[in-house]
Amino acid sequence: MLYVVIVYLWAAILLYLLLGGADFGAGIIELFTSPANKKSTRKTMYRAIGPVWEANHMWLIITIVILFVGFPAIYSTMSLYLHIPLVIMLLGIIARGTAFTFRHYDAVVDDMQEIYNKIFVYSSFVTPLFLGIIAGSTVSGQIDTQASTFLSAYIQPWFNWFCIAVGFFTVAICGFLAAVYLIGEAGSEADRRMFIRKARQMNIAAVICGGIVFVIAYAQGIPLIRWTFGNPLGLAAIIAATLSLVLLWYLLNKGKTKILRILAGFQVTMILFAATVDHFPNIVVLKNGEYLSLLEHSGHEKAISVLALALLLGSIFILPALFYLIYSFQKKSSASGSGIA
Amino acid sequence: MDDFIAARSQMALSLGFHIIFSCIGMVMPFFMAVAHYYWLKTNDHVYLNITKAWSKGVAIFFATGAVSGTVLSFELGLLWPTFMKHAGPIFGMPFSLEGTAFFIEAIALGFFLYGWNRFNRWFHWVTGVVVGVSGLLSGILVVAANGWMNSPSGFDYINGQYLNIDPIKAMFNDAWFSQALHMCLAAFAATGFAVAGIHALMILKGRNVAFHSYAFKIAAVFGGIAAILQPLSGDISAKDIAGRQPAKLAAMEAHYHTSKSAPLIIGGIPDDEAKEVKYAVKIPGMLSFLATGDLNGEVKGLDSIPAEDRPPVAITHFAFQIMVGCGMLMLTIALFYFFAIWKKKEWLRKRWLLSLFVLATPLGFIAVEAGWTVTEVGRQPWIIQGIMRTADAVTPMPGIVYSFYMFTGVYISLSLVVIFLLYRQIRMVDKLYDVPPYSPQTKD
Ligand code: HDD
Ligand code: HEM
Ligand code: HEM
Numbered sequence: 001m002l003y004v005v006i007v008y009l010w011a012a013i014l015l016y017l018l019l020g021g022a023d024f025g026a027g028i029i030e031l032f033t034s035p036a037n038k039k040s041t042r043k044t045m046y047r048a049i050g051p052v053w054e055a056n057h058m059w060l061i062i063t064i065v066i067l068f069v070g071f072p073a074i075y076s077t078m079s080l081y082l083h084i085p086l087v088i089m090l091l092g093i094i095a096r097g098t099a100f101t102f103r104h105y106d107a108v109v110d111d112m113q114e115i116y117n118k119i120f121v122y123s124s125f126v127t128p129l130f131l132g133i134i135a136g137s138t139v140s141g142q143i144d145t146q147a148s149t150f151l152s153a154y155i156q157p158w159f160n161w162f163c164i165a166v167g168f169f170t171v172a173i174c175g176f177l178a179a180v181y182l183i184g185e186a187g188s189e190a191d192r193r194m195f196i197r198k199a200r201q202m203n204i205a206a207v208i209c210g211g212i213v214f215v216i217a218y219a220q221g222i223p224l225i226r227w228t229f230g231n232p233l234g235l236a237a238i239i240a241a242t243l244s245l246v247l248l249w250y251l252l253n254k255g256k257t258k259i260l261r262i263l264a265g266f267q268v269t270m271i272l273f274a275a276t277v278d279h280f281p282n283i284v285v286l287k288n289g290e291y292l293s294l295l296e297h298s299g300h301e302k303a304i305s306v307l308a309l310a311l312l313l314g315s316i317f318i319l320p321a322l323f324y325l326i327y328s329f330q331k332k333s334s335a336s337g338s339g340i341a
Numbered sequence: 342m343d344d345f346i347a348a349r350s351q352m353a354l355s356l357g358f359h360i361i362f363s364c365i366g367m368v369m370p371f372f373m374a375v376a377h378y379y380w381l382k383t384n385d386h387v388y389l390n391i392t393k394a395w396s397k398g399v400a401i402f403f404a405t406g407a408v409s410g411t412v413l414s415f416e417l418g419l420l421w422p423t424f425m426k427h428a429g430p431i432f433g434m435p436f437s438l439e440g441t442a443f444f445i446e447a448i449a450l451g452f453f454l455y456g457w458n459r460f461n462r463w464f465h466w467v468t469g470v471v472v473g474v475s476g477l478l479s480g481i482l483v484v485a486a487n488g489w490m491n492s493p494s495g496f497d498y499i500n501g502q503y504l505n506i507d508p509i510k511a512m513f514n515d516a517w518f519s520q521a522l523h524m525c526l527a528a529f530a531a532t533g534f535a536v537a538g539i540h541a542l543m544i545l546k547g548r549n550v551a552f553h554s555y556a557f558k559i560a561a562v563f564g565g566i567a568a569i570l571q572p573l574s575g576d577i578s579a580k581d582i583a584g585r586q587p588a589k590l591a592a593m594e595a596h597y598h599t600s601k602s603a604p605l606i607i608g609g610i611p612d613d614e615a616k617e618v619k620y621a622v623k624i625p626g627m628l629s630f631l632a633t634g635d636l637n638g639e640v641k642g643l644d645s646i647p648a649e650d651r652p653p654v655a656i657t658h659f660a661f662q663i664m665v666g667c668g669m670l671m672l673t674i675a676l677f678y679f680f681a682i683w684k685k686k687e688w689l690r691k692r693w694l695l696s697l698f699v700l701a702t703p704l705g706f707i708a709v710e711a712g713w714t715v716t717e718v719g720r721q722p723w724i725i726q727g728i729m730r731t732a733d734a735v736t737p738m739p740g741i742v743y744s745f746y747m748f749t750g751v752y753i754s755l756s757l758v759v760i761f762l763l764y765r766q767i768r769m770v771d772k773l774y775d776v777p778p779y780s781p782q783t784k785d
Contacts, residue, residue, distance in 0.1 A: 310438055
């Protein structure tokens with residue numbers, strides 16, 4: 001039963017990265033789009049993510065619930081030492097979610113729209129940045145349960161170059177996912193070309209940030225390289241991601257949007273896999289060299305099995321409905337060509 | 342302000358904010374479903390317009406409810422890590438089921454909001470109902486988690502250890518039913534009165550009278566029925582508390598001395614030093630009757646509780662009075678309204694009846710906030726009744742005060758924006774929906 005819960009936890013994180021990430025990325029793309037193109041980006045984006053927007057967001061909540069029910073020690077350690085980046089991420093989530101809805105549902109269209117837009121794009125950038133910082137800090141080995149000063153307990157675990165590099169890497173990945181996704185949703189040839197260009201730029205940014213992550217990890221003695229390249233599974237995943245990258249670049253101009261999406265999703269999946277497989281089941285590395293482990297720091301047996309049942313039961317209800325939602329809007333919007341009014 | 346008070350205030354603020362949006366999110370889909378149903382049955386375009394106007398409001402509230410809820414699920418750990426470490430696995434069951442309910446709600450909302458003219462009309466209608474049912478279910482589940490904090494069960498607490506955990510027993514704790522029932526009714530009463538009040542105001546101003554009258558009626562009937570049932574369910578809650586949390590009951594009633602045939606105290610100012618309530622109206626034997634069902638029953642007073650386990654009396658007492666006061670006012674208005682429907686149809690067009698509803702707009706939400714204050718402050722100093730103290734659960738991180746100020750700023754600005762949007766939404770009713778017969782201008 002414990003493994004069922006772990007699989008769900010991993011899947012929820014992955015889906016949040018893929019779907020929520022594409023969702024953040026749309027805002028990031030808007031941030032880096034010239035004013036002339038902003039409007040059409042926005043329209044394409046709304047048509048593409050509007051209907052599934054609320055659902056994307058749910059994966060984060062599922063992740064949190066799995067953590068506090070199944071792995072309370074891990075949840076409370078992270079909540080304690082990463083309080084500050086978590087709060088900043090939360091502020092980003094609040095700002096983004098409300099601005100997105102407000103700008104669509106405001107009955108009057110006037111200068112307020114500009115304010116919603118600004119809030120939306122900046123928070124779309126800040127939220128994944130801090131998500132990445134938080135993810136980075138779990139493996140950077142800076143969380144110190146014996147810390148005695150404010151600085152060493154609540155700041156150093158996340159405010160370091162490694163975490164910040166992981167943060168920018170995450171931002172670039174989100175932008176890349178969104179650009180690839182939006183290629184297929186573009187309303188005109190010009191838009192399509194613009195998204196292809198963005199996908200390239202974001203991909204280059206991701207590769208550069210990824211490189212920086214490794215360099216800093218090496219400099220700071222974080223055994224990231226040994227982890228990813230030392231494990232055959234991790235190495236295979238990295239190779240698969242690189243190969244798919246080559247294929248993706250080749251196909252970018254060919255207009256095969258479905259394959260592009262699958263490749264981009266596959267790449268990100270492989271990256272997450274490589275980043276987690278070697279140090280599984282240890283998901284948080286502490287400063288004293290100890291680990292918080294999914295296997296050793298799980299909650300009580302009974303709680304885990306009830307949680308697993310609840311997750312399985314939930315999936316029976318949720319997955320068919322979710323697929324039907326995505327399916328019907330894809331079908332209908334390509335049939336009518338106009339999407340959401 | 343010290344960090345402990347700041348953490349408590351931040352929790353209270355976030356929950357007090359979230360509850361408004363979640364009440365509306367639970368109830369509005371049902372109002373919409375009724376309007377939608379009438380549109381499908383009668384083909385009267387006013388009903389279609391109401392459904393669409395309301396669904397925009399719901400989208401705004403849903404997003405705000407969802408983000409404030411997300412914040413809460415983090416805040417539990419950010420502010421109370423020690424509590425979550427022990428309580429998470431025990432009372433997590435309702436939260437994991439709630440995840441499912443939220444998810445279904447979000448999916449159904451996607452179908453509903455974006456599904457106009459795309460699906461079979463009745464399938465589309467059903468998705469709206471599913472939004473409501475799953476919203477209500479989420480509400481019930483979270484309240485069951487809160488019930489566990491009031492009435493912990495499903496584990497054995499031995500030498501500071503939490504053993505033999507049974508999450509299902511924990512979910513069906515002694516408090517869940519009375520609290521969930523009372524909460525659901527409260528959501529209907531509060532949202533019903535708030536929506537009815539706004540539409541009544543617009544009728545009084547003579548704007549879009551047909552639109553606002555139909556809308557008013559739907560909201561007033563729902564809110565009215567709930568307001569009539571509310572005191573009955575409140576009585577069940579009070580009897581429940583008398584058994585499981587005598588300290589809370591004593592604080593609610595400012596009942597200092599254990600006594601038989603205890604009086605019900607209305608109003609007044611509790612004086613902790615003198616252990617009496619000044620300037621209050623006392624109804625002899627009534628408290629005993631409410632708590633035990635017998636005019637001569639014994640009710641435990643604060644004196645039977647060790648000093649370090651007593652909740653703050655004044656806040657709990659005032660909050661309880663406010664809730665019951667609002668409840669009585671709403672009950673009276675609801676009775677007038679149903680009497681008018683039943684016997685005095687001409688009253689329904691009278692300004693005074695509509696004005697009463699306008700005045701009652703905020704009452705339900707005031708009662709909701711007051712009621713939660715009773716529940717939460719009345720449980721102090723415990724975070725888990727009798728097991729863990731709130732002071733032992735709080736995060737050791739210093740500087741929570743600043744986080745409290747920041748969240749206060751965020752929530753105040755969000756509230757202002759939502760009010761601003763709603764105001765614009767209502768102002769646009771003329772332009773968007775008052776073009777009979779229905780014309781394609783109406784966007785969805
Ligand atoms: C529209 C809102 C509303 C109205 C009119 C009332 N209440 Fe209430 N009350 C609530 C909204 C509420 C609430 C906010 O929903 C609470 C907080 C916790 C809960 O379960 O419901 C609550 C709690 C609550 C509790 C504490 C429950 C607990 O701690 O477990 C009691 C004893 C009562 N109520 C009793 C009453 C009585 C006797 C009322 C008579 C008119 C009344 N309430 C009207
Ligand atoms: C939405 C309605 C709710 C409101 C308005 C509310 C209000 C409050 C208030 C006023 C406090 C501070 C009490 C004090 O410190 O004196 C508090 C504390 C708290 N509440 Fe609630 N509450 C609500 C529902 C819930 C629910 C559903 C849960 C959990 C499932 C919950 C969990 C907590 C926790 C963990 C604390 C901090 C510990 C404590 O002070 O006891 N609350 N809440
Ligand atoms: C008595 C207190 C509460 C009630 C009645 C309540 C009810 C609800 C409802 C009905 C929704 C759906 C939002 C909507 O339709 O607008 C919602 C959203 C949410 N609530 Fe609460 N809630 C309460 C307290 C809490 C607490 C204590 C937490 C966290 C631990 C929480 C977490 C959430 C989350 C994460 C969402 C967002 C779900 C989404 O995206 O749809 N709620 N709540």
